Amino acid sequence: MNIEPADDLIERIAAVSVALPADPLDVDEAIHAGTRRRQRRRVAVTVTSACAAVLAVAGSVYAFRSFYQRADLITAGPKLAASVVTADQLAGRWIGVDVNAHDISSWRDASGLPANIIIGADRAADTWRANRYCGPLVAGTFAVKADGSFTFEPPAPSFQSCPMTTSVAPDLPDAIARTVQVEVDPVGSDPRTLRFLNGAGQPIASWREDMTIRSAASWCHTAVDAQAVYTGIFTTVEEVRAKAATSFPDVPGGAVAVYCTTVEQSATVTYAVTAGGKKAKL
Amino acid sequence: MRNNRAEADFREWVLQNRARLRTTAFLLCGDWFLADDLVQDTLGRLFSRWHKVVSSGDPSAYVNRILHNLYADHRRRPARREISEAEVDASSLTTTATPGERDDDLVRALLAVPQGQRTVLILRFFEDLSVTQTADLLNTSAGNIKSQTSRGLKALRCALMEQQNASEGAL
Numbered sequence: 001m002n003i004e005p006a007d008d009l010i011e012r013i014a015a016v017s018v019a020l021p022a023d024p025l026d027v028d029e030a031i032h033a034g035t036r037r038r039q040r041r042r043v044a045v046t047v048t049s050a051c052a053a054v055l056a057v058a059g060s061v062y063a064f065r066s067f068y069q070r071a072d073l074i075t076a077g078p079k080l081a082a083s084v085v086t087a088d089q090l091a092g093r094w095i096g097v098d099v100n101a102h103d104i105s106s107w108r109d110a111s112g113l114p115a116n117i118i119i120g121a122d123r124a125a126d127t128w129r130a131n132r133y134c135g136p137l138v139a140g141t142f143a144v145k146a147d148g149s150f151t152f153e154p155p156a157p158s159f160q161s162c163p164m165t166t167s168v169a170p171d172l173p174d175a176i177a178r179t180v181q182v183e184v185d186p187v188g189s190d191p192r193t194l195r196f197l198n199g200a201g202q203p204i205a206s207w208r209e210d211m212t213i214r215s216a217a218s219w220c221h222t223a224v225d226a227q228a229v230y231t232g233i234f235t236t237v238e239e240v241r242a243k244a245a246t247s248f249p250d251v252p253g254g255a256v257a258v259y260c261t262t263v264e265q266s267a268t269v270t271y272a273v274t275a276g277g278k279k280a281k282l
Numbered sequence: 283m284r285n286n287r288a289e290a291d292f293r294e295w296v297l298q299n300r301a302r303l304r305t306t307a308f309l310l311c312g313d314w315f316l317a318d319d320l321v322q323d324t325l326g327r328l329f330s331r332w333h334k335v336v337s338s339g340d341p342s343a344y345v346n347r348i349l350h351n352l353y354a355d356h357r358r359r360p361a362r363r364e365i366s367e368a369e370v371d372a373s374s375l376t377t378t379a380t381p382g383e384r385d386d387d388l389v390r391a392l393l394a395v396p397q398g399q400r401t402v403l404i405l406r407f408f409e410d411l412s413v414t415q416t417a418d419l420l421n422t423s424a425g426n427i428k429s430q431t432s433r434g435l436k437a438l439r440c441a442l443m444e445q446q447n448a449s450e451g452a453l
Binding site: 006009010012013014016017018020021023024025026027029030031032033034035038041105106108 | 289292293296300301304308309314315316318319321322325326327330331385388389403404408410438439
């Protein structure tokens with residue numbers, strides 16, 4: 001029986017090699033999260049300092065008044081969240097947090113993407129796309145009714161053969177199909193949360209806004225050139241491939257891309273660019 | 283301008299260190315999904331203090347501290363701990379195809395070492411931290427780190443021997 005001396009074990013730990021699965025790390029998201037965190041810290045410091053100064057200088061009367069004013073603002077929050085939602089407010093990519101009370105935040109599809117729904121891609125405000133464990137995205141439309149309720153149109157059920165997996169894939173089309181009402185946090189409360197509710201107002205699914213698309217202008221600058229302009233239209237790699245089949249050969253079809261335009265040799269040229277800095281000329 | 287420069291530096295640092303960070307996180311928790319979430323959170327926190335961390339030297343020490351703290355926080359949450367331990371047995375190892383059988387054995391054996399000792403082994407030998415640096419990061423004494431190291435190596439050796447016995451028994 002082999003008994004390894006400690007030095008050998010230490011060398012083996014130091015040199016341990018693990019084959020890494022698909023890399024889902026999103027550096028843009030990390031930068032956004034870090035920036036938000038830094039801003040929150042600054043605001044907290046500023047607010048704390050301001051409150052201390054107010055308390056010290058103005059005395060208890062002002063302090064109580066500011067307290068009541070702040071209380072009014074807080075109670076206004078839910079009213080804003082429950083106000084009428086428009087399709088434009090839902091545009092973007094939303095990362096799944098939970099579905100049917102199950103935490104799906106750590107679930108990944110075969111290409112390493114989290115469960116997500118993309119609304120309003122290609123400037124079609126009433127369309128949605130969602131991923132499943134493998135295969136193309138599932139797509140459908142939705143409608144906003146006058147009373148603020150929502151009707152999602154799911155696609156016809158289709159079978160997709162996938163490799164064996166030990167985790168159960170969340171059924172996003174089913175969650176979408178059962179939704180009759182949507183609530184979304186007001187603009188400015190980044191990252192916003194989108195909630196799907198059933199007819200009884202009970203939660204079906206919740207989603208966190210993917211903030212990466214907000215830096216699409218910098219994607220254009222990084223991947224194309226400093227003069228490149230973001231057209232304001234985002235799409236999926238799948239859609240880009242439908243236009244130019246050889247585009248992004250090693251990027252998952254469910255990944256988000258944006259359109260950028262620039263001028264090359266006096267002609268306007270359009271590129272599709274991904275968050276990872278890959279570009280495809282269209 | 284300063285922010286653009288910081289972003290570029292940060293991206294370059296991530297590009298050079300992401301594979302190692304992911305491996306460290308996986309060796310800590312034994313679950314790729316959780317490991318990637320931990321690394322994603324770690325990078326966000328790192329960027330929020332990027333200027334300060336860079337000006338004080340190599341970000342690696344700070345990153346190790348955040349990663350360890352985030353994982354410790356995760357383990358303190360009972361519901362999440364239950365999920366992650368279940369995943370260690372089922373999904374994580376099946377998604378971890380190591381290139382050589384020898385490394386595969388070692389990874390499995392490492393994941394069988396008690397959590398505290400495993401953390402010390404990873405920080406000491408995979409991250410190449412000194413006893414003092416590890417003690418500082420884990421907020422404990424150097425003596426404790428030395429004893430955890432010794433016990434961890436013993437546990438690792440036992441786990442490797444058990445694997446070896448099991449494979450010989452199977453033959």
